[in-house]
Amino acid sequence: MKLYFSDPTSRPAINIHRLGRLTYNIRDIVLSVPSEIDTLIILGNGSPEDEIAGILAWHQKTDKIVGIVKPDRHHVDAFRTTKSYFTSLKVECLLFIIDQDQFPLDELFDSIESVIKEQGIAVTSSQLLAGSDRVKTYECTLAGKAFKTIAVISGLPDFNSPVHVIEDHLLKLAGIISAPNAKEVWVQLPKDKKEAIMTSLKERRTVMEAFPQHFTAFSTI
Numbered sequence: 001m002k003l004y005f006s007d008p009t010s011r012p013a014i015n016i017h018r019l020g021r022l023t024y025n026i027r028d029i030v031l032s033v034p035s036e037i038d039t040l041i042i043l044g045n046g047s048p049e050d051e052i053a054g055i056l057a058w059h060q061k062t063d064k065i066v067g068i069v070k071p072d073r074h075h076v077d078a079f080r081t082t083k084s085y086f087t088s089l090k091v092e093c094l095l096f097i098i099d100q101d102q103f104p105l106d107e108l109f110d111s112i113e114s115v116i117k118e119q120g121i122a123v124t125s126s127q128l129l130a131g132s133d134r135v136k137t138y139e140c141t142l143a144g145k146a147f148k149t150i151a152v153i154s155g156l157p158d159f160n161s162p163v164h165v166i167e168d169h170l171l172k173l174a175g176i177i178s179a180p181n182a183k184e185v186w187v188q189l190p191k192d193k194k195e196a197i198m199t200s201l202k203e204r205r206t207v208m209e210a211f212p213q214h215f216t217a218f219s220t221i
Contacts, residue, residue, distance in 0.1 A: 001060035001218070004034040004067050012070045015047050016054035022199045024058055034065045038090050039221050043070040044078035044098030048186070048198075049154070049166050052211065053097065055201050056218045066221065075101065076111050082149060083119040083142065092147050093221050097214065100134075100155035100164040109136050112151050116140065129220065134213040152217045169210050173197045 005013035020026045041057075043049050053068060071081045075098050085091050100108065113123055122141045129135035134153040140146070155164025159171070160178035167182035174197055179185040186194070201207045208215045 001057040001062050002029050002031050002034075002065045003054070003057055004031045004037060004065055006067060006069065008032070010070060011047065012043060012050035012053070012068050015050045016068070019051060019054055019058075019198070022195060022202075024055070024202065026054065026058070029058055031065060034067075036090070037065055037067050038092040039064065039066040040085055040091060040094050041066055041068045042078055042081070042094060042096045043068070044073075044075050044096055045154075045166065046070065048170065049097055051198065052166060052169075052201075052214065055198070055207060056211065056214055059204055059207055059215070060218055064221070075099065076108070076115055079112050079115040079149075079151075080119065082116055082121060082140075086142060086145070093150065094147065095150040095152065095217060095221055097152045097154060097166075099166060100153045102163045105133060105153060108153060109151065112136075113138060116149060129216060132213045132216050135217045150217055150221070152214055154214070170194075170197055173200060173206075173210055 007013065017026055041053055043053060050070065071078050073080055078096060078098060082094060085094060113126060116123055116138060124139045124141060126136060126138045129137060136151045138149040140149055154166035156168040156172060159168035161168065161182050165182050167186040170186055171179060171182055174189065174193065176185065201210065
């Protein structure tokens with residue numbers, strides 16, 4: 001999978017490029033001039049979500065070109081930007097990554113669908129991706145154009161925490177399975193420990209097991 005950043009100075013672009021220090025050959029998958037983009041990955045939170053997206057893309061053995069953007073809006077509110085991606089791009093697929101936080105999955109998916117519809121977008125059908133209760137695909141139409149929106153919800157149900165976030169996955173790799181605030185615990189880990197965890201994700205099997213819903217979703221686009 002090849003990545004394109006419309007703003008090469010954006011935080012996601014910088015953070016993904018920094019994976020090169022961990023011997024990921026990121027330069028090989030980042031394009032400065034794309035031939036065509038029909039798929040966007042939208043980050044609903046921030047870092048380390050951007051780094052994980054870069055690693056997931058690095059593991060996909062295709063030549064597909066996707067754009068990565070981080071809107072100003074956060075969590076479910078990021079889905080309010082859906083309509084804005086149809087001004088100039090020939091978009092066929094939007095993949096959003098957001099944290100579960102404290103919300104039940106059913107409630108979260110319903111909220112996402114409501115936000116999509118609020119923009120005048122019709123949702124003709126929706127279904128969970130086979131094998132995952134944390135990835136849902138919404139078949140949409142806007143002004144006669146059909147496209148799909150994929151919602152990927154970060155977090156692990158077996159991580160003991162009042163909220164579920166993408167750091168659940170990283171801390172579990174560190175042998176930590178409980179935290180009152182996973183984001184704070186991840187930030188406070190020593191730099192060498194965090195780098196060792198990120199480097200371990202170079203193993204395809206490790207990233208598939210650590211980020212099952214994300215890997216499954218990336219493999220469909």
